[in-house]
Structures are given as C-alpha cells and as structure tokens.
Amino acid sequence: MFLVEGNKIIKELPNSGYAINNVYSINPELLDISETNIHTILPAELKKISFLQNPKDSLALCEIPAETKVLETNIQIILDGLQDPGNLGTIIRLADWFGIEQIICSPDTVDLYNPKVIQATMGSFLRVNVVYLDIEAYLKKYQHPILGTDMAGETIYRTEFPEKFSIIFGNEGNGIRPSTESLINKMVTIPRFGKHQTTESLNVSMSAGIILGEIFSKS
C-alpha cells in the first residue's frame, strides 16, 4: 500500500491504473468520487495519520501494482541511484510536463511510493511509468543512443538530440556509477556562464529541467 494525500490528486485516482483501498476524509462531500470505502474522520485523526506538516482534507490508501511493464518510448529518463525523494518527485513532474512517458530507475534509487516522492510529484506519478530494474542489463540490450549527464560533457547547446534515446542522471553526490557510465555514448553538460569557480554545480532535478528544456526546444 501507499499513501496519496489531498483531494485534487485523490480525485484523479479512479481514472488511473491505481486501485484505492480506503479513503479517510474530514470532508467527504468535497471529494466527489464514487468510492465505497470512504471514511469520515476528525481533523485530529487526519493529523495523526498524515505525513504532511499541514495535512490536506483527505488521505487515500492505494495498492502498489504487482508488476510494472517497460514501455517502448521515444525519449526516456534513466536514474542511477538518485537518493532524494524531492528530486525524484520533481523529475517525475518534469517528465509529465514534457510528455516523457517513462522513467527507469536503478533498484537503489529512492522508492516511488515513499510518501515524500508521491507528494512532490503533485499527481504526476499517475501519468508517468516509473520502473525499477537492473539498468546495466537493460542498457546492454537497448538499441538507441544512451546519453549521460555530468560536469565535463559536450554543452547541451551544441548537442543534436536523436529522435529516440535515453538520458541518464546520477546520484546527488557521486553522479553516474562507473559500470553505467561505460555504457554511455555521449556525456552532456549545462555550461556555467558565471565566472566564479566556487559556484556549486546545479542540483540534479534543476539540471534535468534545464536539459529537458533544451531537448524539447529542438523538437
């Protein structure tokens, strides 16, 4: 099971592939979904079961699908050991915005069903296929170009992005692991325009946003 909080996202659940187990709401009339298992609870009870500092109106317990399929997509994101729930949630939200249908995660990437990830997606987890698998084995069989992101690649502004490819983002501290890196055809980088050497490199989800923005500028 996993938790979904907030009426806005819960209302989208019946049209998604996810099965709702139970809904707990302080105001079921506002939910407007035909779900038999809706329980009216008190605000104090919601506060106890919610993972949010400021709980919303309702909370749904949903079933984690037994299996997830790998889709054939044009552009897909691969995450190699991403650890921060906010980063995964933000990247799922970005994928949804840009119409990227699939994100493939290494098994050690933070879990999609972590409540912080689900919340950070703002409902986008309903529209992006997120799969966990052995990315090394997967990439060895993958037939299209594999791009990676690091600090020393070709500038994204000069890269010609193919029609069909995978783009890999690595762990927040360590980047892409060497065994994955050996399968990459080209590394790409966001050039730094500021002149200060002490400037920190951009956060991985921000980098993903800027790189996706550039990929789609050419589509």
Added chain:
Amino acid sequence: MFLVEGNKIIKELPNSGYAINNVYSINPELLDISETNIHTILPAELKKISFLQNPKDSLALCEIPAETKVLETNIQIILDGLQDPGNLGTIIRLADWFGIEQIICSPDTVDLYNPKVIQATMGSFLRVNVVYLDIEAYLKKYQHPILGTDMAGETIYRTEFPEKFSIIFGNEGNGIRPSTESLINKMVTIPRFGKHQTTESLNVSMSAGIILGEIFSKS
C-alpha cells in the same frame, strides 16, 4: 545580523563584501580563516544555535550591509512577491550559475537573510547582488525591455531575447501582480509538451531554470 552555516561558505566570507561578527565552530582548525572572533563550541551547543536539522561544523554571525546599490546589468531577474525561501535561494543559485549579477525583489518578497534562503543559495548569495525596492517605481524608469513569465505568453522557444532586459517571476500562488504586469512588454511561457490537462504547472524556481537555460542557449 544573519547566519551562515557550514565551513565551505564561511571560508568564502573574508573575500566577499560581508563582515563577519563572530564564528562558532566545533572544529576551528578546519576553518582555515584568519578571523579573531572564532569561538570553539561543543556539538550540543552548535545543535542548539543551528537552524539545520543536521548542523555542519561551524556557524558564522555576519552583518547585514547597511545599504545595497542597484547595478547596471545586461540581464537581471525581478521577483514580484516570491514567498518561499527555497525558491528564492534556488533562483539566486541559478543566477550565479548563469552569471546574472543582480536580482531585484519587491519589498514583500521573502527576505534574503532568512536562514533558509541563505542555506538554499549554497553560497551563491555572495556572488549575486540582491536588492529590495519598489519595483513598480523602478520599472517605470527602466529603459530596456521588460519580460514577464506566466502560463499564457509567447513560447520561450520562439522568443528573441534582447541583449539587455529584465525578466519578472511572480508569486507562487498568484503570479505577477496586475500593477507590475501593466509594465511588461512581453509575456513568455514554457510550453507544455505532455497532453494531460491535469498536469500541474511547474514550480517558479524550476521555470526560472528552464527559461534561463533557454535565454543562454541563444547567447
């Protein structure tokens, strides 16, 4: 006064325009700065005075400059009522990455010296001039194009960005206020490529990253 936490940023302070008042450190040898007011404290004491969940080695009390000057810059960011400390910090970090020297904030924008803002900048506040002023009065006298960002402007992929301009980002919930909007020459927008109407619009700092990425792709 304001707080700066972490050796990495504190070490940069002596070369910045900021005056250090006192430094409190559990390990002053690692600091490697010639500052007379360094006090050795215990980890438990640091935990009490730190704003971080996991305090770093040191904490510096710095003086807020008495006044800030408005610079003449080519590209500058204007923030109209931004409320979230993380968003302001992230936008300062982005400005530093792209070499944007100045951010002008409406007086009701979250304070630069809020500890969460300072921390989110990862030291970039040392390299970007952040000024608070009456943006309406300022923009009325401003001689260059004024761009704004909203959900219904020209796609950024077709915009010709001038050499010298200001770009405005608005409040997280309400966007740019009408009195500011009336001074804007052109609205720009990140087009959504995903087909789902329910997709949430992107967060303001992520939008800023994608739009800056596009502006600098053309420079």
